[in-house]
Amino acid sequence: MELLGNLALGLNTALSPSNLLYCFLGVFLGTFVGVIPGIGPLAAISMLFPITFYLDPTAALIMLAGIYYGTTYGGSTASILLNIPGATSSAVTCLDGYPMAQQGRAGVALMMTTVASFAGGSFGIIILSLFSPIIAEYALSFGPADYFALMLLGLVAASTIANASPAKGLAMVVLGMLVASVGTDSQSGVARFTFGSMSLLDGFGISAMAMGLFGIGEILSSVGNARSTAIDKSSAKWRNMVPTRDDVRRSWMPGLRGSAIGSFFGALPGTGPSIAAFMAYAVEKRVSDTPERFGKGAIEGIVAPETANNAADQTAFIPTLTLGIPGSATMALMLGALMVHGIQPGPTLIVQQPALFWGLVMSFWIGNIILLVLNLPLIGLWVRMLLVPYQYLYPAILVFVCIGAYSVRANPADVLMVLGFGVLGYGLRIAGLPAAPLLLGFVLGPLIETQFRRSMVLAQGDFTTIMARPIAGTVLALTALLLVWSVVSAIRRRRRLAQAAQGGLGG
Amino acid sequence: MLDRDYRDIVAGVALALAGGAAALYAVSNYALGTFTRMGPGMVPAWLGGALAVFGVIIALQGMAQRGEPVTIRTRVLLMLGASIVCFALMIDRFGMVPAVFIAALLASCAEAPIRPLRSLILAGVLSAVTWAIFIAGLRLTIPSFDWPY
Numbered sequence: 043m044e045l046l047g048n049l050a051l052g053l054n055t056a057l058s059p060s061n062l063l064y065c066f067l068g069v070f071l072g073t074f075v076g077v078i079p080g081i082g083p084l085a086a087i088s089m090l091f092p093i094t095f096y097l098d099p100t101a102a103l104i105m106l107a108g109i110y111y112g113t114t115y116g117g118s119t120a121s122i123l124l125n126i127p128g129a130t131s132s133a134v135t136c137l138d139g140y141p142m143a144q145q146g147r148a149g150v151a152l153m154m155t156t157v158a159s160f161a162g163g164s165f166g167i168i169i170l171s172l173f174s175p176i177i178a179e180y181a182l183s184f185g186p187a188d189y190f191a192l193m194l195l196g197l198v199a200a201s202t203i204a205n206a207s208p209a210k211g212l213a214m215v216v217l218g219m220l221v222a223s224v225g226t227d228s229q230s231g232v233a234r235f236t237f238g239s240m241s242l243l244d245g246f247g248i249s250a251m252a253m254g255l256f257g258i259g260e261i262l263s264s265v266g267n268a269r270s271t272a273i274d275k276s277s278a279k280w281r282n283m284v285p286t287r288d289d290v291r292r293s294w295m296p297g298l299r300g301s302a303i304g305s306f307f308g309a310l311p312g313t314g315p316s317i318a319a320f321m322a323y324a325v326e327k328r329v330s331d332t333p334e335r336f337g338k339g340a341i342e343g344i345v346a347p348e349t350a351n352n353a354a355d356q357t358a359f360i361p362t363l364t365l366g367i368p369g370s371a372t373m374a375l376m377l378g379a380l381m382v383h384g385i386q387p388g389p390t391l392i393v394q395q396p397a398l399f400w401g402l403v404m405s406f407w408i409g410n411i412i413l414l415v416l417n418l419p420l421i422g423l424w425v426r427m428l429l430v431p432y433q434y435l436y437p438a439i440l441v442f443v444c445i446g447a448y449s450v451r452a453n454p455a456d457v458l459m460v461l462g463f464g465v466l467g468y469g470l471r472i473a474g475l476p477a478a479p480l481l482l483g484f485v486l487g488p489l490i491e492t493q494f495r496r497s498m499v500l501a502q503g504d505f506t507t508i509m510a511r512p513i514a515g516t517v518l519a520l521t522a523l524l525l526v527w528s529v530v531s532a533i534r535r536r537r538r539l540a541q542a543a544q545g546g547l548g549g
Numbered sequence: 550m551l552d553r554d555y556r557d558i559v560a561g562v563a564l565a566l567a568g569g570a571a572a573l574y575a576v577s578n579y580a581l582g583t584f585t586r587m588g589p590g591m592v593p594a595w596l597g598g599a600l601a602v603f604g605v606i607i608a609l610q611g612m613a614q615r616g617e618p619v620t621i622r623t624r625v626l627l628m629l630g631a632s633i634v635c636f637a638l639m640i641d642r643f644g645m646v647p648a649v650f651i652a653a654l655l656a657s658c659a660e661a662p663i664r665p666l667r668s669l670i671l672a673g674v675l676s677a678v679t680w681a682i683f684i685a686g687l688r689l690t691i692p693s694f695d696w697p698y
Contacts, residue, residue: 096687209610213564213603220571220596227589232579234589235571258633265625265660434671437656440629441649441675444636449689457637461630468626472619473560491592503585536614 048400049171055401056408061101068105069409070416072112077424078435079120082129083113084478085260087375088252089439092446095249099383100398104405106379110372111163111355111406114315115413118155118348119424122148131315131351134323138336138343145339149282149421150289154341155348156417158297162349163410165301166308166356171403173309174392178364181389187497187508189367191517193490196367198521199312201479202528206535211479214470218483219490221246228488229495241455248378249450251484254460255477257443259467261436283418289341296326296342300349308354309361311369315351322350356406363387363399366489371478374485554616561608568600628659644695645684650676 055061075086086109094102117129122139135155142151184192201211224235225245236242285293300322307318326346327336336343359376361367366387368374380387385395392399417424447460470477497514501507509515572594579590632655639648653672657663683689 093687207607207610209603209606213600213607216568216596216600216603217564220568220593220600223593223596229587230580230589232589234579234593235574258629262625262629265629266622433657433660436660437632437653437671438675438678440632440656441636441653441679444633444640444652445645445649445679445683445691448637448640449683449691452691454637454641457633457640461633461637464633465626465630472621473556475560494592495587498584498587503583505584536610540614 045171045175048175048396049404051396052400052402052404055100055397056104056405061104061401061405062408064097064101064105065108065405065409066412068108069112069115069413072109073116073119073413073417073420073424074112074427075109076113076116076129077119077427079124079126079428081113081260081439082117082131083110083372084252084375084481085256086110086113087372088249088256089443089446091249091252091375091379092450094379095382095450099380099385100401102379102383103376103398103402104409106376107359107402107406108409110376111352111409112413114351114355115156115159115417116424118159118344119152119421120428122151122155122344123425123428131319131354132348133316134319134347135344137323138338138340141337141339142341142344146282147339150285150341151344152421153283153418154285154289154293155344156414158293158300158345158348159352160410160414161297162301162304162352163356163413164407165349166305166353167403167406167410169305169309169353170356170360170406171400174360174364174399174403177360178389178392181365184365184389184513185497185511186493186500187511187514188517189365190490190493190497190508191514191521192365192367193486193493195517195521195524196311196361196369197479197483197486197490198524199310200370200482201312201476202524203312204314204317205476205479206532208525208528208532210475214476214479215483218480218485219487221251221480222484222487223491228492246459246484247450247456248375248382248485250447250456250459251463252375252378252481253443253447254463254465255467255470255481257439258460258464259471259477261440262464262468263471264432265436283421285341292341293345296322296346297349299325299329300346301353303346304350304353305357307350308357309369311361311367313354314358314370314372315354318354319347319351322346352410359402363391363402364389366391368482368485371481374482378485551616551618554611554614556616556619557611557614558608561604561606561611563604564607565601565604568597568602568604570597572597572601625659629656632656632659640691642695642697644692646676646680646693649679 071090072086075081087106090109094105113129114131117127117132118135121127121132121135122143125136125140127133127136139151142148197215201215202208205211224242226233226243233243303322303325304318307313307321323343323346326342327333330342358369358373361369362373362376368377377387443460444457447457448454450456467477497508509518575590575593575597580588581590582588632652635655636648636652639651650672653675654668657668657671680693684693
């Protein structure tokens with residue numbers, strides 16, 4: 043019954059007028075930005091990050107989380123109507139969503155997407171509320187060495203699993219950790235890499251970094267690209283949105299399987315909504331009696347990935363909130379938002395800040411309901427959003443980023459720092475280096491260093507003592523396995539590519 | 550097609566140099582300490598070393614594979630850069646509305662074709678909208694207009 047009491051407390055917090063307003067604002071802005079092709083949750087949260095400095099931590103997190111799962115909803119709209127994913131997690135939705143739109147069934151696809159997103163999100167929230175307290179209680183016995191091992195696993199997983207080149211992902215994580223070491227060392231008080239600059243004593247700000255890398259960096263690389271704007275506007279009409287009986291019958295099982303797959307991959311470090319959506323799609327195609335329908339507008343092909351990515355959005359909060367270990371760059375930003383407000387996430391968070399934790403969980407549900415209510419009548423608005431030329435959008439985004447950066451400390455130098463990180467982000471894109479692991483390394487860097495130094499003191503400088511701990515040892519072994527696996531599969535992929543290239547030249 | 554992936558080679562070498570420099574700087578300026586009691590230099594030194602190693606690996610991989618030429622859009626970079634710099638220089642001296650106006654005007658010129666009238670209207674609308682949101686709505690303590698001279 044403790045759970046019911048907690049849920050009631052959460053509802054109470056989430057339903058307070060101001061939190062409700064920020065939840066609404068978050069999901070609205072998230073959908074709005076998610077519809078814009080190319081701007082995913084990371085860019086959206088980065089750009090709106092400074093606003094949340096003015097809110098109390100619960101409201102701040104409710105709003106940021108709303109932006110996060112709102113973009114996933116909005117991202118699928120662009121996938122279906124334009125065949126351009128609004129966010130990477132909805133890329134799979136293009137495969138069957140766009141063919142449906144070409145067959146004149148865009149309205150049905152949008153409707154089913156919205157319902158599937160809600161179902162998947164709800165499933166993820168149930169998993170989140172059931173498992174978080176258990177994991178947090180278990181984690182109370184973790185020592186610094188265990189945290190060090192878990193964070194290392196998170197960093198290695200995030201930099202290797204989703205990236206074609208493990209070397210590039212790992213290099214970016216390490217670079218992020220190095221950037222994070224700029225400033226006063228928390229243990230010795232020595233100023234590191236400040237080169238005598240007073241303003242660097244506090245290190246780089248997470249908001250400047252995120253806004254630069256993902257906000258300005260995104261604009262720099264997308265301005266001047268060709269864009270398609272051919273949309274069937276009639277898809278937004280109500281009568282075109284009613285699914286057939288057959289559609290509904292076909293969607294049950296894919297929805298359930300998608301929710302389960304999404305919940306699983308969302309909670310794992312390094313995977314998250316994009317991989318969850320991809321896996322769910324692959325599983326549906328495998329179990330289907332008619333796999334040939336996939337890619338030609340099969341309803342299962344949008345229901346499964348859409349439930350999966352929304353379920354994953356919710357379960358991604360499990361490691362972030364219970365262990366204080368984010369599994370992705372987006373979750374690292376959530377963690378950053380908490381730390382800006384002086385809250386150290388970890389297993390004690392649920393007990394010490396029950397209103398924050400359960401309020402956040404219940405706000406997810408309210409947010410998902412708002413999205414359900416908001417999306418169906420407003421699809422017409424989102425469709426029109428897609429028609430706004432990018433040449434009007436990007437100056438607006440740029441101006442908002444500038445004001446946001448300036449408003450944090452009323453310091454024009456922060457704006458220039460955002461520009462610096464923006465140029466870095468653009469450079470990374472050109473160089474084919476992933477920017478997300480950089481941010482994750484930046485957030486986790488100081489935490490992992492502290493835990494590592496503490497655990498080495500406890501182990502009296504003997505690393506084998508750390509490996510002998512049951513949890514730390516197992517996790518470190520897993521990390522090593524993951525490293526070996528990713529190196530082996532990267533080498534295999536290169537061989538295959540090389541052979542294909544030679545075959546192409548020979549033939 | 551290029552016979553080597555110069556993009557990866559340049560990126561790898563740059564990362565390796567950055568990592569090496571960070572490691573050297575940490576070793577020569579900060580105390581390393583022992584493994585039991587690590588000084589402030591220990592972790593950055595190892596991180597710099599790791600970055601150098603990964604950079605070398607990326608560069609070596611680039612040597613072994615074919616690549617595509619890279620295009621850098623200097624015009625976009627310059628116009629958007631100028632826009633942000635102008636905002637930073639103007640916000641304290643002239644206030645938010647002029648800073649937004651100029652920044653939006655410059656930014657809208659990054660993409661061809663440039664349409665002066667539309668850019669002016671866009672800059673005007675954005676100035677009004679940002680004023681309404683940030684100063685009238687959120688009540689940020691940024692002056693709307695200022696004239697230092």
